[in-house]
Amino acid sequence: MASRRSVASLGTLLLPLLLLLVAAAAVATKGGVEVVADGDWRKILEGEWMVEFYAPWCPACQQLQPEWVKLAGWSKDLNIRVGKVDITLQTGLSGRFLITSLPTIYHIHEGVFRQYEGSRLEKDFLSFIEDKKWLGVKPVSSWVDPNSLAMSGMSALMDFSHWIKNTHAYLTEQLGIPVWVSYLLFSLATILVGLLLGAVCSHGSHSY
Template structure:
């Protein structure tokens, strides 16, 4: 192989590697394409950041991971560099970094979810769904594992009690949990319940728990309290994302503080 050919091949491989390294599923928006991008999407999460911001740097890998996963569900994540796009960030009321906003067809609302990848994914999936998702025998298995906490009401019909109360609880907690309703007898049979019944599916501790009282007479307040009581793992690592959940749970808590000691092999 001639030297020039070898040099060209090596350069091509290097360039390809750089392109791959820079590949990202997070869209970078500027003033010229911001409105057209967010207005055309039913749902989009946008991070307003500054390159020097330590919290932004900590968020970055989680944001990238969430973008890659949510891309599969056609939910886009974007970012705006507020150093280069100061006027755009000012126009959206950005006062600190990172600021995250959820856009629905161009209309913004504050993001109030976690800052870790799985939390961002969970939050945005909930945002993409109606407060109550219709579930049948074919979709039950997938739906009950779609998040860490899922409540499913199995009813004879969509208007039977406690459908109205179930919907009220779902509207109130749509950012916290997933809610499904099934009027499919085969789905109830697969769940091992007789309608009306409410089953809570969890990704921790006991995987399935049935509401222990007559489901037809449950109020939205009682349902919310029951779900909240089962929404916290018995043992978990406390971090910035879940600290307040435990602190506000009203349950007696025991904390174990420990230090990790790494030894060289």
């Protein structure tokens, strides 16, 4: 009798754990939203993707999140991947994709970029993908293609401006350096870089 009670008690304890594991497996099968960053963004050039660009402080972005998570739940069935980019952390990508409004959504199919401008509801996202409505959307121009040389330069510029902003804040707020001194240091650094580039270019021309 005691052994039966022990087995029953053990079963009672294990049942919630088993249900939890089944639920976790179901979620894993459905898929989820993938984080896209500066270091791995080229993964979206392969296959089919829906990627949103957002900021945590953006009210419209916050409203989108539940629908975006629902879309990600269909990723396995639709054979797509669903991603998100936090532009407050990935400044290079915000420049590369020329993000001027939030949220911005891109559909990417085998490296071809199209901006999604439809309704931000799960059913409309699903229709856009299942019915291949994206074929009726004109791809972005070649000169603003995120994979182009021009946009790579824009990405580097955004990263550099972000670095300047952070460095200026560190110099003035952490080290207590006056603002005008910080500006002077950046000005001198800019002149020095210009002189070095000029010297390198001059040396290269004389070598011929």
